[in-house]
Amino acid sequence: MRRFAANVVSASAGIVGSILLGLAIQVAIARAVGVESFGVYGFGLAYVALWQVLMDGGTGVLATREARAADSAVLRALVSLKPAMLIVGYGGLLTVAWWAGFESVIWRVIVVLGFQAAGLAMMVFGISVFRGHEEFGTEAIFLVAQRLLFGLLVAAVLVGDGGVFGVSGAGAISYAVVAVCVFALLGRRHGIRARFDAPALRAHGAALLRSIGPLMLADALAQAQMRSGQVILPFTRGMAEVGLYTVARRLVEGLNLLPSTFAMTLFPRLVSAWRGDRALLPARLQVGLRFAGSVAVVALLGGLVWAGELVRTLFGPDYVGSAPVLRVLVGDLVIMSVNAVLVLAMIAVGRERAYAVALTAAAATSVAGNLLLTPRLGAMGAAWAALAGDGVLCVACLLVLLRVVSGFVPLKEWTALAVTGSAALVLLFGLKQVSAPVAAVLTVLIVVVGFQVASPIGVREILALRIREPLDRTEA
Numbered sequence: 037m038r039r040f041a042a043n044v045v046s047a048s049a050g051i052v053g054s055i056l057l058g059l060a061i062q063v064a065i066a067r068a069v070g071v072e073s074f075g076v077y078g079f080g081l082a083y084v085a086l087w088q089v090l091m092d093g094g095t096g097v098l099a100t101r102e103a104r105a106a107d108s109a110v111l112r113a114l115v116s117l118k119p120a121m122l123i124v125g126y127g128g129l130l131t132v133a134w135w136a137g138f139e140s141v142i143w144r145v146i147v148v149l150g151f152q153a154a155g156l157a158m159m160v161f162g163i164s165v166f167r168g169h170e171e172f173g174t175e176a177i178f179l180v181a182q183r184l185l186f187g188l189l190v191a192a193v194l195v196g197d198g199g200v201f202g203v204s205g206a207g208a209i210s211y212a213v214v215a216v217c218v219f220a221l222l223g224r225r226h227g228i229r230a231r232f233d234a235p236a237l238r239a240h241g242a243a244l245l246r247s248i249g250p251l252m253l254a255d256a257l258a259q260a261q262m263r264s265g266q267v268i269l270p271f272t273r274g275m276a277e278v279g280l281y282t283v284a285r286r287l288v289e290g291l292n293l294l295p296s297t298f299a300m301t302l303f304p305r306l307v308s309a310w311r312g313d314r315a316l317l318p319a320r321l322q323v324g325l326r327f328a329g330s331v332a333v334v335a336l337l338g339g340l341v342w343a344g345e346l347v348r349t350l351f352g353p354d355y356v357g358s359a360p361v362l363r364v365l366v367g368d369l370v371i372m373s374v375n376a377v378l379v380l381a382m383i384a385v386g387r388e389r390a391y392a393v394a395l396t397a398a399a400a401t402s403v404a405g406n407l408l409l410t411p412r413l414g415a416m417g418a419a420w421a422a423l424a425g426d427g428v429l430c431v432a433c434l435l436v437l438l439r440v441v442s443g444f445v446p447l448k449e450w451t452a453l454a455v456t457g458s459a460a461l462v463l464l465f466g467l468k469q470v471s472a473p474v475a476a477v478l479t480v481l482i483v484v485v486g487f488q489v490a491s492p493i494g495v496r497e498i499l500a501l502r503i504r505e506p507l508d509r510t511e512a
Contacts, residue, residue: 379429
């Protein structure tokens with residue numbers, strides 16, 4: 037039990053530390069380069085992320101699965117496949133960028149960010165092996181180390197007025213350095229080295245390609261859903277709108293960390309219930325959905341009431357136009373929090389094909405929404421398109437799961453959260469008009485106390501490393 041809790045905390049610490057450092061760095065970059073240049077950077081990251089699907093190819097998941105195999109030949113085959121995947125992905129992103137006739141400033145950034153994507157793919161692959169061995173502390177160290185190195189390099193670039201091109205180079209260097217360190221430790225600790233192994237590739241290559249295909253498709257659809265706004269906006273409204281959308285999106289993705297991390301810790305329990313005692317599955321799903329609902333209400337209270345102040349404080353007055361976008365995306369965060377649990381539940385009960393269909397519908401909705409709404413609404417249109425895409429995914433997952441599992445939706449708890457959350461929202465909005473400082477203090481109080489009361493796993497359990505005990509109590 038203590039090991040389970042320690043693993044959760046170690047994994048969360050690395051991810052939280054990485055996200056917080058990353059957010060601080062993004063704030064510094066956004067303030068230094070301005071809205072339009074930050075839009076160029078955001079577009080470059082989103083565009084390259086689409087091609088990183090080919091560089092990753094689901095090999096991180098496979099590396100985690102095969103990390104403890106008695107024979108390391110599968111891992112050696114995966115290592116041997118990576119160079120070809122990196123070359124295909126990088127070649128694809130350059131070819132399409134050339135064919136699309138991107139402006140020189142965008143082209144230069146994309147060329148460098150492609151190297152960053154390659155370094156990231158290698159780092160994630162190596163870290164996944166450590167994760168498979170439950171060496172979460174090692175993973176946390178590497179994640180935070182990359183962010184620290186990136187932050188130092190970005191500081192030097194911004195002092196020297198290097199702009200987004202220099203920032204892109206800083207990212208590429210930081211990921212490359214940490215990837216080299218990851219594989220150096222992998223070689224010493226687990227005997228996995230960055231070298232080509234022809235016999236292992238011949239023995240396992242065909243099977244790996246069959247596994248990589250579905251994983252790559254799911255990742256591509258997920259990236260299309262998440263990044264379509266940043267990719268389409270430059271062609272419909274310009275780079276300034278991309279900058280406004282990107283800062284709001286970054287904040288929301290950071291807030292989505294908590295439900296996503298919790299869902300991953302719950303996932304093995306969902307799998308064991310499905311394969312063992314299926315009567316436990318509804319209770320375990322309810323725990324996850326109640327937790328997601330509690331996080332969602334907390335985010336809504338903070339985001340809807342304080343979006344303007346949050347954006348102005350972090351990013352400066354040039355980004356105040358991002359506040360309405362953030363309010364819409366905070367609504368999307370509610371759905372994303374629930375989806376974090378539902379998606380893993382779909383995989384746990386063996387409905388991967390249905391998940392792929394749902395993800396296709398969600399991606400199509402997001403892309404179509406961006407094409408329809410961004411010409412007229414700009415960043416706000418992209419935010420509404422993202423919300424619509426996640427909404428389609430949520431409804432589709434619920435429909436599939438309701439046919440397999442009964443009684444898992446916590447309607448009573450969600451209704452109570454909706455009623456009390458709405459009342460708190462009205463109270464805070466009204467109080468803010470009278471005294472903003474008092475409203476800010478009350479917001480913090482409501483968020484902390486409300487989360488402790490409403491969530492099946494509150495602040496005290498998390499801080500005391502008693503994560504598993506509340507889960508067990510809910511099933512008793």
